[in-house]
Amino acid sequence: MSDFTTTLTGTINRTCQESITHPFIDQLSSGKLPQATFRYYLIQDHHYLTAFNQLHQLIADHLPEPDATILRHLSEGEDLAREKMHREINLSNAEITAAPVAPTAYAYISHMYYQLNRYGVAAAAAGLLPCYWLYSRVAQKLTGHHSPVPLYQEFFDSYAAADFTASTDQMKEIVNHQASEANLATRQQMQAAFNISCYYEKQFWQMAFEQQEWKY
Template identity: 45%
Template sequence: MTKISTELFEIAQPVWNLSYQHPFITELAAGKLPLEKFRYYLKQDRYYLEQFGDLHEKIAQLIDNPADKEILLVGANDMHDGELDIRNTMFQEIGITADEIKSTPIAPTAYSYVTHMNYELTNGTTASAVAALLPCYWLYSEIGHRLINAQSPVPIYQEWLDSYASTEFDGGTNQMVQLIDHLSEQADSAERAQIKDSFLKSSNYELNFWQMAYTMENWAG
């Protein structure tokens, strides 16, 4: 049977292409993205990253195989020491304070994306829960590679781009890809469909996340 990661990569291409072309990304690379949209993104992303790290730990508890479990636990750790550390530096650079983070409501799309990941954790299978996490790694890795020579004229935008084009980051993505293949080895066709659905939903939420930041989305009331 075809590896599930091969199928996931294929089915995601149309929606991933929309992310590559999204004005949030193209303007960020060109240095034309208004800083207030980037600030908005960072604040919403902080909430997402915290939840994302916790989800690794919760999914790890469902896994018996020590090597597979370890991938998720290392992922959770790297997130806390890596991604969130970089963010703390960025917050200082552009003056996002702890108070500002605390008083920022979670926007609808960030909320829906995290809700989807939690839904897969409680109602799906271990593999479909991991599939919900995977586009985060894989799409950002693809974006990083596409923009490796971009050299955004805005230093903080370049800093953001650099963090996703590193070989270290590729290692984490590859591990997660291997994990989903391993967890899906015994999956029947119904479970494979569920995994694809979970992965595609997260891929759509990744696209919506750029749009959320670009339009500075808010609740109506």
């Protein structure tokens, strides 16, 4: 089942197309997105990535080598890219810490932990994949459409880079390895976890675009 991720291509293609036409990505590409909106996105993305990185470690603890080592290393580059963006807009750790996790980010994070705790490593790994695959596809699709705002173009460039494409391919292979050893029920749950993560990836754009807040 080395080509398990091939069965996910239709879902990621639809998610990519819906993302490119979403106002958040459209305005990011055109340079029209207010910086306050992008700032909100970076704050919520930091909350998400904190959990995302921890999940890499938790999942890696149950993987064979070399997949375990690869997965542990995969999350490291994301932090470095984000830290540079944070410095460019003077986004402090104190400001990030003070901001609550927004409803959609909270739900997405909860989904990823639920997949690991309820269904196990294979489903959890599949749930991580859309973050890699979607960002890579969106950035590649927008190659040639340069944002007039350097910070926004830097965002796209970081995901169009060869090293991120390589990271995406490595994550796909980890998922394929898990699927090759899984029974039908587990593979079905892997697909479900992937689909739900794709849903939340799209919702994440909308959350950022409207600067979503809790309404009690």
